[in-house]
Amino acid sequence: MLLAGKKVVVVGGSSGIGLAAAEMARREGADVIIASRNVERLDKVAEKLNAIAIPADVTSDDSVANLFHRCGPVDHVVVTAAQLCTGSFKAVAMEDVRATMEGKFWGAWRVAREAEIRPGGSLTLVSGFLSVRPRPNSAIVSAANGALESLARALALELAPVRVNAVSPGVIDTPIRAAMPEEARRDMLAKTAAALPVGRVGAAEDIARQISAFMANGFATGSIVYIDGGALVI
Template identity: 40%
Template structure:
């Protein structure tokens, strides 16, 4: 992790900041995390991304270029997460975009082992990341979780997803008070076209996206860049904390099936 973005590389951002801010994006090698990394680089911040897959990490770093560095890391490994944060020095912002198993399906047949795995992969992994990051966050920095709109959508077949994401969101206002002056927020995306949906075949994915686009007031599914823009706002807005920001094209405004 020796590549850095300097003020000389981005003079317009250097004029706005006395020193380059550092952002860690856990789960930053694809989808929303990668789009966030690209946006933060454009804003003149140094970016450190992590991901489980070494090949995907290498591809992400090649795409991101100067100012980005990273580590191959399983966010579910608490000791590895602690060691990572101990190794990187002071940081200004942390975005926690890690996720786990889907735990989707009708509640009556939902395997509790899948629900446990989803809880470990998202709630526990995100909480462990936040804990490990605290000693490295500079005063006035920010911590931003990435949850999902399933937490409040009341869509049949998503009880497991809703439970896990709602648990993460429930921490936000508590941590915003407990960890102040560190700002703590979350974004809650609706359906966004990312590799997360690769568990569906192409036809099922298209049908899901088409149905969502028809129902959402915005008239389309989300793009990773939509969520990255919201995360960028939460990073930069020093007067915003304790917020769970929906980024769902307005889909929460319509009952399921309408």
């Protein structure tokens, strides 16, 4: 088992990619702590995984400080927490775009500052392929993802010997689109799948596999890996 005896924290571990990363780390023998805001959902998932649940909100300095105070020294940290507000550039409200950066970018920043990661351990950020393949109505997400990828490279230097990497997913079928009308969601996923060389959209496990690889591979730092089903070559 690749992570036997290691302590892994997944911030955003109650759903989607974070949940798959937490499950995989458990299967690889790690002790896992998951953190997110909705306590009921967090506790339910933690019980199922036999993991520890610590409620936290990455938009709050105090909450993130409290999380890592409770965790103590750890081996690997993964940040998947994000809640995105998008819209057309001219129309989207400033409070919405600020909220997107507050969670996705500053959230990861706070985690990187507060986590006490043992030498040789790792921090994995999750960005998104819109950083390099923008789409209309998502400028703030492209900007947040691009900033996260730059941050991962900068922190690979500044936090060494802790290793810092980012995985940049393409379209992954997770609860992140739960608010979309079901038919529109299915239609969008089917069209995306048909356009991709792999003929399908991603599953959370596809990204979790890369997160696991970053944890286990002691030579990986400053890497940005795009796992997108070929979205960048079409």
